[in-house]
Amino acid sequence: MANKTLLQLKQKERKDRRRLILDAAQTLFARKNFREVTVREIARTADVSIGTIYNCYADMTELFLEIFLNHIQKITRILDQETRSHALSLDRLCKTYISYLNENMTFYQMMGHFMLGGSVSEDAAQKLNQTTKRLMDRIEGVLTSTQTRKIHNRLSAHALFSALNGIMISYARYPGKTPKEIKRHTLRLAGVVARVFGQ
Amino acid sequence: MANKTLLQLKQKERKDRRRLILDAAQTLFARKNFREVTVREIARTADVSIGTIYNCYADMTELFLEIFLNHIQKITRILDQETRSHALSLDRLCKTYISYLNENMTFYQMMGHFMLGGSVSEDAAQKLNQTTKRLMDRIEGVLTSTQTRKIHNRLSAHALFSALNGIMISYARYPGKTPKEIKRHTLRLAGVVARVFGQ
DNA sequence: CAATTTATTGATCATTGCTCAAAAAGTCAA
DNA sequence: TTGACTTTTTGAGCAATGATCAATAAATTG
Numbered sequence: 001m002a003n004k005t006l007l008q009l010k011q012k013e014r015k016d017r018r019r020l021i022l023d024a025a026q027t028l029f030a031r032k033n034f035r036e037v038t039v040r041e042i043a044r045t046a047d048v049s050i051g052t053i054y055n056c057y058a059d060m061t062e063l064f065l066e067i068f069l070n071h072i073q074k075i076t077r078i079l080d081q082e083t084r085s086h087a088l089s090l091d092r093l094c095k096t097y098i099s100y101l102n103e104n105m106t107f108y109q110m111m112g113h114f115m116l117g118g119s120v121s122e123d124a125a126q127k128l129n130q131t132t133k134r135l136m137d138r139i140e141g142v143l144t145s146t147q148t149r150k151i152h153n154r155l156s157a158h159a160l161f162s163a164l165n166g167i168m169i170s171y172a173r174y175p176g177k178t179p180k181e182i183k184r185h186t187l188r189l190a191g192v193v194a195r196v197f198g199q
Numbered sequence: 200m201a202n203k204t205l206l207q208l209k210q211k212e213r214k215d216r217r218r219l220i221l222d223a224a225q226t227l228f229a230r231k232n233f234r235e236v237t238v239r240e241i242a243r244t245a246d247v248s249i250g251t252i253y254n255c256y257a258d259m260t261e262l263f264l265e266i267f268l269n270h271i272q273k274i275t276r277i278l279d280q281e282t283r284s285h286a287l288s289l290d291r292l293c294k295t296y297i298s299y300l301n302e303n304m305t306f307y308q309m310m311g312h313f314m315l316g317g318s319v320s321e322d323a324a325q326k327l328n329q330t331t332k333r334l335m336d337r338i339e340g341v342l343t344s345t346q347t348r349k350i351h352n353r354l355s356a357h358a359l360f361s362a363l364n365g366i367m368i369s370y371a372r373y374p375g376k377t378p379k380e381i382k383r384h385t386l387r388l389a390g391v392v393a394r395v396f397g398q
Numbered sequence: 399c400a401a402t403t404t405a406t407t408g409a410t411c412a413t414t415g416c417t418c419a420a421a422a423a424g425t426c427a428a
Numbered sequence: 429t430t431g432a433c434t435t436t437t438t439g440a441g442c443a444a445t446g447a448t449c450a451a452t453a454a455a456t457t458g
Contacts, residue, residue, distance in 0.1 A: 125374035166365020175324035
């Protein structure tokens with residue numbers, strides 16, 4: 001032991017195992033509703049025992065948080081990509097975000113889960129902060145480049161981020177509406193939010 | 200039987216029993232986190248057996264929805280009261296709403312619960328629609344009286360409502376923040392939202 | 399190869415929302 | 429009041445859940 005390369009190898013293996021479980025979980029979350037996914041099913045899908053899952057993750061919330069962070073990173077990447085191909089308008093930003101949420105229910109469902117009491121460890125919280133910060137930078141960037149009066153843009157970015165999440169929380173599962181209707185309505189609301197924040 | 204008064208009396212009793220359970224549940228929700236409240240504890244607090252609860256409510260979600268509706272009605276009443284005493288500014292509306300949510304975590308936690316999969320029956324959904332409509336009327340009213348350009352105000356009301364809920368979803372349980380810090384931040388965000396929607 | 403560390407396993411636990419047969423309480427004509 | 433009927437209450441019990449941990453298997457090392 002004490003060989004540095006070997007230690008790194010070990011850590012890589014550890015990451016691989018986490019990856020295995022993570023992928024299985026993400027597959028299931030893409031297929032069915034957040035609440036319906038169980039540890040047992042994740043274990044079965046990853047072809048691993050329940051105990052192994054708890055060997056890689058302290059609890060389900062830790063696993064959820066990793067998936068959550070992945071989503072934030074993916075959205076950040078998508079926004080970066082769009083910015084590269086053309087100057088990203090506020091309207092486009094909002095609609096891209098809402099579109100992503102419509103197609104990845106897990107993401108905001110996890111937001112709901114954390115809000116409902118899924119408590120996060122300290123260093124997990126720090127990772128969350130870092131990752132969110134990066135997304136917030138992009139939002140602030142777009143705000144700064146489109147707003148006429150440039151005041152309190154960081155706070156405005158927070159407010160815009162909140163508003164977009166709120167659209168989904170408030171209307172994503174509105175009783176008696178089809179997914180198509182919901183997408184239409186949430187996208188319209190995204191447009192309104194973009195308009196008011198752009199003035 | 201078939202006596203109308205008697206039938207009314209029965210229905211009143213039924214309502215009373217529901218009330219008993221509802222009050223117990225609300226007491227508990229005020230005291231502790233949404234997730235930590237169990238049927239057993241509600242039963243114990245209401246001094247009633249578990250079976251009786253399920254005799255009054257089809258399931259927990261139905262009970263939650265009734266509490267949720269009560270909160271919406273109470274907020275609507277508060278807004279009406281404020282409107283009577285002085286013309287309600289958008290800023291005041293937003294901050295009143297966010298203040299209420301800060302002091303009644305249950306309310307938006309239940310929003311999260313429904314979003315996470317708590318399915319609502321058809322007539323419950325209708326009641327939800329009616330009650331939300333009334334609150335939305337107030338919001339739209341304030342928007343109409345303060346906005347310079349009066350377009351799509353119903354949609355704007357939806358967007359504003361979403362934005363306010365989103366503030367709480369996104370920041371109400373932000374890891375490592377005290378309730379006081381959270382209230383401060385969410386109220387500031389409410390101010391931003393009021394400002395952008397008021398232009 | 400044997401000793402020791404490390405990882406995996408799944409039976410098991412406590413808790414949950416919810417059910418349902420039995421018991422209790424309420425109703426009312428005779 | 430009695431006794432047949434209906435309605436309501438009760439809580440032991442069910443299936444399912446997230447999580448645990450002793451036993452087992454695999455990997456590492458001297």
